[in-house]
Amino acid sequence: MANIKDIAKMAGVSVTTVSRVLNNHPYVSADKKEAVRKAIELCKYQPNINAVHLSIGKTYLIGVVIPFSNHPYFGLLLEGIANEALKSNYKLVLFQTNYEELREAEALAMLKDKQIDALIICSRICEWDMIDEYLSYGRIILCEDVRGENVSATFIDHYKTFTKALTYLYDKGHKKIGYCIGRQTGTNSKQRELAYHDFMEKWDLPFEPAYIFDECLHVEDGDRVVQQVKKMSDPPSALLVTSDQVAAGIVTCCKVNNISIPEELAIMGFDNQPIAKMMNITTLEIPLVEMGKNLFRQAVEKADISQKEIFVELIERDTV
Amino acid sequence: MANIKDIAKMAGVSVTTVSRVLNNHPYVSADKKEAVRKAIELCKYQPNINAVHLSIGKTYLIGVVIPFSNHPYFGLLLEGIANEALKSNYKLVLFQTNYEELREAEALAMLKDKQIDALIICSRICEWDMIDEYLSYGRIILCEDVRGENVSATFIDHYKTFTKALTYLYDKGHKKIGYCIGRQTGTNSKQRELAYHDFMEKWDLPFEPAYIFDECLHVEDGDRVVQQVKKMSDPPSALLVTSDQVAAGIVTCCKVNNISIPEELAIMGFDNQPIAKMMNITTLEIPLVEMGKNLFRQAVEKADISQKEIFVELIERDTV
DNA sequence: CTGTTAGCGCCTTCAT
DNA sequence: ATGAAGGCGCTAACAG
Numbered sequence: 001m002a003n004i005k006d007i008a009k010m011a012g013v014s015v016t017t018v019s020r021v022l023n024n025h026p027y028v029s030a031d032k033k034e035a036v037r038k039a040i041e042l043c044k045y046q047p048n049i050n051a052v053h054l055s056i057g058k059t060y061l062i063g064v065v066i067p068f069s070n071h072p073y074f075g076l077l078l079e080g081i082a083n084e085a086l087k088s089n090y091k092l093v094l095f096q097t098n099y100e101e102l103r104e105a106e107a108l109a110m111l112k113d114k115q116i117d118a119l120i121i122c123s124r125i126c127e128w129d130m131i132d133e134y135l136s137y138g139r140i141i142l143c144e145d146v147r148g149e150n151v152s153a154t155f156i157d158h159y160k161t162f163t164k165a166l167t168y169l170y171d172k173g174h175k176k177i178g179y180c181i182g183r184q185t186g187t188n189s190k191q192r193e194l195a196y197h198d199f200m201e202k203w204d205l206p207f208e209p210a211y212i213f214d215e216c217l218h219v220e221d222g223d224r225v226v227q228q229v230k231k232m233s234d235p236p237s238a239l240l241v242t243s244d245q246v247a248a249g250i251v252t253c254c255k256v257n258n259i260s261i262p263e264e265l266a267i268m269g270f271d272n273q274p275i276a277k278m279m280n281i282t283t284l285e286i287p288l289v290e291m292g293k294n295l296f297r298q299a300v301e302k303a304d305i306s307q308k309e310i311f312v313e314l315i316e317r318d319t320v
Numbered sequence: 321m322a323n324i325k326d327i328a329k330m331a332g333v334s335v336t337t338v339s340r341v342l343n344n345h346p347y348v349s350a351d352k353k354e355a356v357r358k359a360i361e362l363c364k365y366q367p368n369i370n371a372v373h374l375s376i377g378k379t380y381l382i383g384v385v386i387p388f389s390n391h392p393y394f395g396l397l398l399e400g401i402a403n404e405a406l407k408s409n410y411k412l413v414l415f416q417t418n419y420e421e422l423r424e425a426e427a428l429a430m431l432k433d434k435q436i437d438a439l440i441i442c443s444r445i446c447e448w449d450m451i452d453e454y455l456s457y458g459r460i461i462l463c464e465d466v467r468g469e470n471v472s473a474t475f476i477d478h479y480k481t482f483t484k485a486l487t488y489l490y491d492k493g494h495k496k497i498g499y500c501i502g503r504q505t506g507t508n509s510k511q512r513e514l515a516y517h518d519f520m521e522k523w524d525l526p527f528e529p530a531y532i533f534d535e536c537l538h539v540e541d542g543d544r545v546v547q548q549v550k551k552m553s554d555p556p557s558a559l560l561v562t563s564d565q566v567a568a569g570i571v572t573c574c575k576v577n578n579i580s581i582p583e584e585l586a587i588m589g590f591d592n593q594p595i596a597k598m599m600n601i602t603t604l605e606i607p608l609v610e611m612g613k614n615l616f617r618q619a620v621e622k623a624d625i626s627q628k629e630i631f632v633e634l635i636e637r638d639t640v
Numbered sequence: 641c642t643g644t645t646a647g648c649g650c651c652t653t654c655a656t
Numbered sequence: 657a658t659g660a661a662g663g664c665g666c667t668a669a670c671a672g
Contacts, residue, residue, distance in 0.1 A: 001434060003649055014659045019651060027657050046433040050379060051649030054370040054664050061411055069399040070593075075390035082389070082414040086426075091381055093411050094402040106406075113366035114321060219539055219568060220598035248539060255576035273390075278540035323665055334643040339667060347641050371665030374648050644671080649664105656658085 002043040010039040022047060049089075062299050063093045063119040065107050071217060072245065072273055073288065077122050077143070080292020088300060090117075099125040099183075111138040118299040123186065141298045143291065144187040147307060154294040154308045156286060158188045161312045162195035162240065165268055165284060169238045170203060172320060174266060178211025178236035180225055180246055192242070211236045222249020226257060229265065238266035238320070244276040244283055251279055251319060267319040282320040285313045322363040330359040342367060369409075382619050383413045383439040385427050391537060392565065392593055393608065397442050397463070400612020408620060410437075419445040419503075431458040438619040443506065461618045463611065464507040467627060474614040474628045476606060478508045481632045482515035482560065485588055485604060489558045490523060492640060494586060498531025498556035500545055500566055512562070531556045542569020546577060549585065558586035558640070564596040564603055571599055571639060587639040600638040606630070 004022075008015045013032050020028045021036045028036075039045070053060055064081055066074040078094075085092055093116055097103035104126045111119045111134060118139035124131070128149075131140060135151060142153040162179075169177050179196060181189055200207050210232065213225050225246070229235045241247040247269030254261050261267055269276045269283035276283045287310065294308055324342075328335045333352050340348050341356045348356075359365070373380055384401055386394040398414075405412055413436055417423035424446045431439045431454060438459035444451070448469075451460060455471060462473040482499075489497050499516060501509055520527050530552065533545050545566070549555045561567040567589030574581050581587055589596045589603035596603045611630055618626055 004651095005649080015650080016652080016659055017657090020658090023651085029657065032658085044433075046435065048374070048649050049435060050370055050374040051664090052651080054368070054374050054666090055649080055651045057664070059370060068395075069402070070392040070395040072390040072392075075388075075395055078414075079389040079416055082416060086413070086415065091411050091413050093406070094398075095406065096399055096402060113364075115366065115369060218595060219565075220595045223598070245539075252572035252576065256572065275538060275540045278543070324667095325665080335666080336643060336645095336668080337641090340642090343667085349641065352642085368665050371648090372667080374650090375665080375667045377648070642672085644669105646667105646669085648667085651662105651664090653660105653662085655660085 001048075002045050003048065007036065007039045007043065007045055010043070011035040059115065059117050060090050061093055061116040062090050062296065063095060063107050063110060063116040065095045065097060065104060065119065065121040065124065067097050067099045067123050067125075068217075069094075069096050073243065073271060074122060076273075076288035077292040077295070080289035080294075081120060081296045082292075083289075084293045084296040088296075090296075090300065097125070099123075101126050105130075108134045111140065114138070120295050120299055122295075125185065139299060141295050143295060145191060145309075146187070150305060152298045152305050152307060154291050154298060154310060156188075156310050156312055158191035159195040161284060162192045163199060164312070164314065165240050166195065166199045168314060169240070169266060169268065169320065170199075172238075172266065174238040175203075175205055176208070176211070176234070176236045177205075177238045177240065178208070178213065179240040179242070180213040180216035180221075180250075181242050182215070182217050184214055208234075208236075213239075216241065216243060216246040219245045219249040222246045222251070223253050225250055226253035226259070230257060230259075236265070238262075238268070240268050240270075242270045244269040244271045244273040244281060247281050247283070247319075248275045248279050251281060262318070262320050269319075272315050276315075276317075280318040282317040283315050285315050286310070321368075322365050323368065324365075327356065327359045327363065327365055330363070331355040379435065379437050380410050381413055381436040382410050382616065383415060383427050383430060383436040385415045385417055385424060385439065385441040385444065387417050387419045387443050387445075388537075389414075389416050393563065393591060394442060396593075396608035397612040397615070400609035400614075401440060401616045402612075403609075404613045404616040408616075410616075410620060417445070419443075421446050425450075428454045431460070434458070440615050440619055442615075445505065459619060461615050463615060465511060465629075466507070470625060472618045472625050472627060474611050474618060474630060476508075476630050476632055478511035479515040481604060482512045483519060484632070484634065485560050486515065486519045488634060489560070489586060489588065489640065490519075492558075492586065494558040495523075495525055496528070496531070496554070496556045497525070497558045497560065498528070498533065499560040499562070500533040500536035500541075500570075501562050502535070502537050504534055528554075528556075533559075536561065536563060536566040539565045539569040542566045542571070543573050545570055546573035546579070550577060550579075556585070558582075558588070560588050560590075562590045564589040564591045564593040564601060567601050567603065567639075568595045568599050571601060582638070582640050589639075592635050596635075596637075602637040602640040603635050605633045605635050 004015050008018045021033050095107040110116050120141045122143045145155040146153050269281045272283045272285035324335050324338050328338045341353050415427040430436050440461045442463045465475040466473050589601045592603045592605035
């Protein structure tokens with residue numbers, strides 16, 4: 001592999017000049033620039049990234065924390081991040097945590113030790129204090145609504161979104177509304193819970209704990225939900241389902257169990273993934289790939305802190 | 321950030337000695353080793369990986385080519401790779417190709433340019449010649465049966481596996497067997513196709529092109545399959561489905577359409593993913609996480625070439 | 641067993 | 657506008 005010295009020799013200039021054209025620095029005469037370009041072309045020269053990194057003092061590595069890798073939600077978020085990283089010559093360090101705090105701590109430790117330039121946390125289980133502590137050691141980007149805090153984030157206002165969805169259902173005449181969620185903890189879940197409570201209170205609707213279904217992540221969880229709904233003497237008439245996968249599971253199970261949708265049970269999904277389109281599920285579109293892209297940009301951009309809210313659109317289809 | 325020199329000074333030794341204990345080299349007296357350990361502990365010293373990499377002449381980067389990131393199959397494969405990479409201090413460069421040849425070429429180019437130490441290709445669209453050409457530039461690991469070729473791989477003998485599954489169905493009395501596949505091209509698909517043809521011929525069963533369903537990747541594709549089956553005057557009695565997701569889709573759609581499983585239509589999945597267990601789908605277990613782990617090991621191990629066949633177990637459940 | 645020293649390949653200040 | 661030279665932090669001959 002040729003190095004910068006070889007190119008310099010070949011082009012009849014100094015290494016400095018080569019470095020200058022490599023990095024698009026000014027003050028290089030057109031002819032020398034051309035000569036260097038030719039030499040680079042000829043040798044198919046590629047700078048040694050390790051040397052560049054050592055010199056610059058950055059790793060060009062971005063850590064990405066996700067709980068699961070076999071879930072389309074995180075797959076799409078990762079797709080957005082990975083694509084963008086590739087374009088900018090950054091590499092990724094993937095931390096799959098399964099929501100074990102220890103794994104998150106490992107990621108944070110790498111940030112502290114400057115093993116990575118920044119850390120994108122797509123979903124966390126750890127306490128806020130933990131984040132706060134490591135913030136002084138390096139750049140952390142979150143995927144949750146942390147307005148008011150001094151951290152970068154790309155997020156959705158789930159309070160607003162949930163309220164929007166609930167209102168839509170209410171306007172369609174639903175009074176007995178429940179929801180399915182991935183987990184109870186986490187900023188997003190808390191926002192949704194609050195939105196739900198507030199909404200129920202506002203319209204003086206009874207709060208029914210049994211209408212809330214936890215641990216709904218995959219298609220098969222929809223089955224469990226339907227089984228439980230079937231057992232109820234006074235079942236909900238509509239369900240807000242925070243994952244299209246689960247919504248799809250519910251819709252298909254309802255068909256099997258002769259529960260007509262949306263007449264007996266209205267279903268509203270989340271994400272607007274292909275499956276929702278295919279099955280004509282009313283849903284709220286979350287542009288995950290775009291969010292991933294933005295998360296990455298925040299991880300590498302110059303500006304210190306930025307928070308970007310992503311707006312969610314309601315896609316009307318046949319299940320409400 | 322302290323560097324190796326600081327540690328050396330603090331421990332009252334030379335940098336070489338520090339480097340030696342850092343890398344577990346022999347010939348360091350116990351007391352000096354201890355002194356170095358203490359200094360490292362005290363400063364919470366972490367070696368600068370860029371400097372290490374530059375010195376060693378490796379990137380400690382492994383490229384990973386996957387077509388889609390929102391599919392559990394590749395998600396799990398990636399999980400195995402990423403976990404193992406983390407342990408060994410390697411980082412990943414993700415190439416999501418969507419089966420565009422250009423994207424694969426980019427990955428290959430990075431290998432050639434020594435931007436990555438090795439490339440794991442989980443699924444490819446490019447010609448074999450392409451792989452063959454780049455093999456001389458760097459390490460490539462495949463996830464397909466390439467016995468006879470001089471490349472490392474972790475693979476499943478899909479001819480054998482398909483034959484095993486077909487035999488199982490045949491023994492259960494099925495004569496009209498069809499199958500669903502992700503795509504027609506690719507080594508794995510070709511093996512399956514061949515196994516299918518040979519099997520049909522061996523038992524003198526008629527070959528019915530309509531029994532073969534292409535582009536079956538996600539749950540929702542199961543719906544399409546069922547719709548097509550319904551239209552047939554002489555439908556298959558059993559279906560080999562190369563993805564549990566699709567199998568799940570088929571099973572649920574059959575319930576909706578009052579097609580009894582396994583009486584009217586037997587379904588055999590692939591992968592043994594959680595959804596298959598949940599829905600009691602008979603399937604062939606493919607240990608994807610373990611395969612990913614092995615792919616990574618092959619990418620970094622000293623030995624030049626190794627091919628590891630992964631054996632598949634048939635999991636009997638209720639859909640056959 | 642231990643230390644000195646010359647790279648690894650690139651960037652960047654400084655002088656011209 | 658250009659080049660010489662020092663430095664980034666670590667590894668590994670080599671000498672002792």
